[in-house]
Amino acid sequence: MTNTALLSPYSAGPLGLLRNRMVMAPMTRARAAEDGTPLPVVADHYAQRAGAGLIVTEGIWPSSRGQSGWRYPGLQTAA
Structure with a gap:
C-alpha cells in the first residue's frame, strides 16, 4: 500500500516548500554538556x-x- 499524499x-x-508532509515533533532528550553545549550525538x-x-x-x-x-541544551555559553 502506498500513501502518495504523505x-x-x-x-x-x-516556511517554503517541504519535500514531504512528515513532521517530527520536538523531544527533550537531555544530551548536552553541563554548560548547555549540545553533544555530538x-x-x-x-x-x-x-x-x-x-x-x-x-x-x-x-x-x-x-x-x-539537567543536561538540557542552552543558548548561553561562555563562548
Whole structure:
C-alpha cells in the first residue's frame, strides 16, 4: 500500500516548500554538556531523521538562570 499524499511535497506558506508532509515533533532528550553545549550525538540524532519534511528541534534554556533540567541544551555559553 502506498500513501502518495504523505510523501508528496507540501507548500508551508512562509516556511517554503517541504519535500514531504512528515513532521517530527520536538523531544527533550537531555544530551548536552553541563554548560548547555549540545553533544555530538545531537547532530547524529537529527541527521538520522533528516528525511522528514519538517523537524521541530528540542527546546533550549535562554540563560543559565532559566535552566529547567539537567543536561538540557542552552543558548548561553561562555563562548
